[in-house]
Amino acid sequence: MGAAMRRIQVGSALSAFGVGFTVPFLYVYVAQVRDLGASTAGIVLAAFAMAALIVLPVTGRVIDRRGPLPVLMGAALTAAVGALALGFSDSEPTAIVSAALLGAGTAVMQPALATMIVWCSTPATRTRAFAMQFFLQNLGLGIGGLFGGQIVDEHDPGSFITLFSIEAVMFLVLAAIVVTVRLPHAPSIQDAVPTDGAAPKSGLRALLRHKAMVQLCVLGFVLFFACYGQFESGLSAYGVEAAGISASTLGIALAANTAVIVVAQFAVLKFVERRKRSRVIAAVGLIWAVAWLAAGYAGLGHGSQAMATAAFISTYALFGLGEAMLSPTVAPLVADLAPAGMVGQYNSAFALVKQLALAVGPAVGGPMGAALHGPYIVTFLLFSLGITVLAVRLGRRLTPLQDQPYAAKSRVVAQGAPEPVPANS
Incomplete structure (x- = not known):
């Protein structure tokens, strides 16, 4: 791997490491630790998923027009804000809004990271590049979940603030790493438009x-x-x-x-x-x-x-x-x-x-x-x-x-x- 690919893979793995701290405990945190109930926990999880469905239809065009780097930076910052806010949420509205921010940010990260991997690889090396990303993300999730399980305490909301804070920091680390990546292609709006003379309207x-x-x-x-x-x-x-x-x-x-x-x-x-x-x-x-x-x-x-x-x-x-x-x-x-x-x-x-x-x-x-x-x-x-x-x-x-x-x-x-x-x- 070249330097750009190495940084992308490390950033991707560290963000997965942060996500692993909170994903296994999100339902328990909302329903029991914050005592908001099972129905609210279900709404929070639904907000997490719905936010992703809302932002993904417009994400691709922005990536192709502006490049994956600024999109990934914005997504990482949004996810960091959502994670930190969720850690301090003690009411239903704040938990729902925070989960929506976290869901939107993490959803946008995936196509942005995938596009960066495509730009930094060739068809011959792309198979191994995506295999490496999948391997490192699963390893990061597993290790993060293991560490999170040692920190979490269902009777101490402060332990969950620690978990969500670690997740937020990992998103910021991802942003800090990828901002140093020098992509081999500078995007332009024209790049997103087919050039066969019969371009579709969208x-x-x-x-x-x-x-x-x-x-x-x-x-x-x-x-x-x-x-x-x-x-x-x-x-x-x-x-x-x-x-x-x-x-x-x-x-x-x-x-x-x-x-x-x-x-x-x-x-x-x-x-x-x-x-x-x-x-x-x-x-x-x-x-x-x-x-x-x-x-x-x-x-x-x-x-x-x-x-x-x-x-x-x-x-x-x-x-x-x-x-x-x-x-x-x-x-x-x-x-x-x-x-x-x-x-x-x-x-x-x-x-x-x-x-x-x-x-x-x-x-x-x-x-x-x-x-x-x-x-x-x-x-x-x-x-x-x-x-x-x-x-x-x-x-x-x-x-x-x-x-x-x-x-x-x-x-x-x-x-x-x-x-x-x-x-x-």
């Missing part, structure tokens, strides 16, 4: 006409809905109600997921980058189908409690293996599909799809996982197999360079782009 229209990107967004929604959208809602409810899993075992399962990601990320990287991206995503669908079968055995089988516990933990571990395969696959594919001057808009559109899936996933999976155990497993088993089908169909729309850039000896040209994408875009 970037959204251009994106919606790009069938491969639309298919990738549909696939992305199913990916996040069937996996990430179930981790802390449907799957955990299913584990407790159907498989008799304890709260401590849920923590072990999540730790197993993170451990597999950390251990497997670079072990699978050579395997992944030498194969077609569509085939890798299709394989992830099959792996997750096996994960849901293991979950089905845990809750619906007639084995011992020890076997059910082992099967349930295996479910999370298999999800982690799939995530390790996706991280160097999906994000670089979004970048390689983007025409020149629209990388930010494509990254933001995909981030929006992810947020929608994370919002809908718990709403659908939570009640099913708690009460409809058999239908829950069957539904998400079918969704996982659907991932495989959608990935195979997507592969038919990708150029050989988009589907397998490792084998390319020349730069990737985005499908539908009017001219070759510059190496630094």
Whole structure:
């Protein structure tokens, strides 16, 4: 990695480290520590998610017109203010407003960071760059959660002020690091406008006409809905109600997921980058189908409690293996599909799809996982197999360079782009 890429990766990891201090405890903090109740905690979490859905549709165009650096700086400062304010919030209105600021800031960071990684990489190095980011972010989240667990005290609101203050400082550290980054491309408004003489009135229209990107967004929604959208809602409810899993075992399962990601990320990287991206995503669908079968055995089988516990933990571990395969696959594919001057808009559109899936996933999976155990497993088993089908169909729309850039000896040209994408875009 060059100096610019190293700084981006370090800043990204440190911000994830800060987020890890507060994410596991947000519900407990609002509902119990501040004694605002479960309904208020639900509203606060909804405000966090809704703020992301509001800002992401406009984020991409701003990134493409003004560059990712000022957008990332503004997002980091906004998130820092939101985190610090949330730590001192002792009423419902202040908690909701603070959570909205925090949610908006953290949501905008992701496409801004992704665009910076794209600008500082080439199609040949992009796979490893995104794999490194995913690895460091998960490592940062895990370590932050571990440290946060040692500091937190449910009977002491001051301990939560410390947690949110650390998170705010990490966002400021991210801003301080990335401001020193010298990007290899200076954006201009003209860069965001296609030059084929038939420019659409908006970037959204251009994106919606790009069938491969639309298919990738549909696939992305199913990916996040069937996996990430179930981790802390449907799957955990299913584990407790159907498989008799304890709260401590849920923590072990999540730790197993993170451990597999950390251990497997670079072990699978050579395997992944030498194969077609569509085939890798299709394989992830099959792996997750096996994960849901293991979950089905845990809750619906007639084995011992020890076997059910082992099967349930295996479910999370298999999800982690799939995530390790996706991280160097999906994000670089979004970048390689983007025409020149629209990388930010494509990254933001995909981030929006992810947020929608994370919002809908718990709403659908939570009640099913708690009460409809058999239908829950069957539904998400079918969704996982659907991932495989959608990935195979997507592969038919990708150029050989988009589907397998490792084998390319020349730069990737985005499908539908009017001219070759510059190496630094």
